[in-house]
Amino acid sequence: MAATKSKAVYNVYRALSHGLSPLLYLHLHWRKLRGLEHPLRWPERLGRPSLPRPPGQLLWIHAVSLGEGMAAIPVIKQCIQRRPDLTILMTTTTSSAFEVIEKRLPTGVIHQFAPVDTPSAMDSFLGHWKPNAIVIMESELWPNLIMGASERGITLALLNARVSTKSFKRWSGPLLLPLVSLMLSKFSLIVPLSNMQAIHFQLLHAPPFVINFSGDLKYVVEEFDISEGEIRSIEDLKVHLAHRKVWMASSIHKGEEEVILGIHKVLMQQYPDVLTIIVPRHPQHGKEIAQVN
Known part of the structure; x- marks a missing residue:
């Protein structure tokens, strides 16, 4: 019964997001005019790739903005060190995050702007890149992304997982809890940034056996140039x-x-x-x- 309700709520979301696709297209155009989207690469937000997919296994790491993107860089470097044969695709949502992060990404990492969570954009993105696994940073729980990946047999992980107090109250309600519970059930690994966040995810019906605590990745500080002077860390x-x-x-x-x-x-x-x-x-x-x- 619960599974049927969860699937029904997702089907409603999928239908709504499909119906709103034309408005999202206009919204992206408006953002581009305001300088909030990349002037040339904004079609990537519609799931239209600007680069070919390399052969072999591919890991997709998604970070919405600068803070999440910086926290993802040590993870990317560890992945490269342990699996040099692995292609890593990183997506961010904001162009401001891209401008900073691109200078810090290791050589060979592919960057694309994340697609909006409509069925057509997400199906196009997943169909082109065919990731073997997806790592999502913090709280980017998008139904078409997660369900589309699960249907394709793609492994999902949520790192530095968090949910704000406001979102937790909203997601715990009778309308959204079935959908959130369904999405969280698709993850093979959830790494919350605190014990309290781990409790929140359990209350949202995340499977307890996939929750592993490791601390906040944003405290993994790496050396970086603040200026051309003496300050380098x-x-x-x-x-x-x-x-x-x-x-x-x-x-x-x-x-x-x-x-x-x-x-x-x-x-x-x-x-x-x-x-x-x-x-x-x-x-x-x-x-x-x-x-x-």
Whole structure:
């Protein structure tokens, strides 16, 4: 009975996502005009590949944005080290994540923009790339992706798995729980980022035997260039800023930098050496801030 209800809810979702496909197409065009989609590669979001599939086994690693993408890089490097014959395909959703991550991806890793979760886009993507396994970072639980992969016999793993309090309440409701339970049953491995998250996934009916805790992958810090100067790691940055007052405004939108800079000027009156770090949601916005200020 429960399985029948879960399948029925999924069929409703699949029908709705198919019906909304034309609107999603227009939405992608609108995002492209706003600079939020890649100007040339945006058709990849519709499941249209821009590269051929190499022969052999292929692992698809999906990360929606920059934070998840950075956490995925150590995983990718480990996969390459253990299986150098394996082709790795990485997808991100945002172009801002791609601009940062592409410089840090190991040689040979293929990047594509993730398809929207419509039946046609996902079927096209899976049909072209034919992954042997899929690793999803954090909370990207998309029914057409997961069910389409399961129907093709593709192994699924969810790393750094998390669900926000808001999403947990929504997913626990009688309408969505059957669908979420069905999706989670298709995973061979779920690695939550905390014990509390592991409990959340069990309450959402994830099979207990597939849940394995290993900690938050975002704490796996690797060396990276912050500038062309002497700061080349997080430890160098800590030393450099150890005796300064520092505050950060993260993931800001256009226009919010004016408020942040106003606060910075006020703080400088009491702390002349204060350092304000502004982290825009989109890298292009950062370039604009730097040019103006």
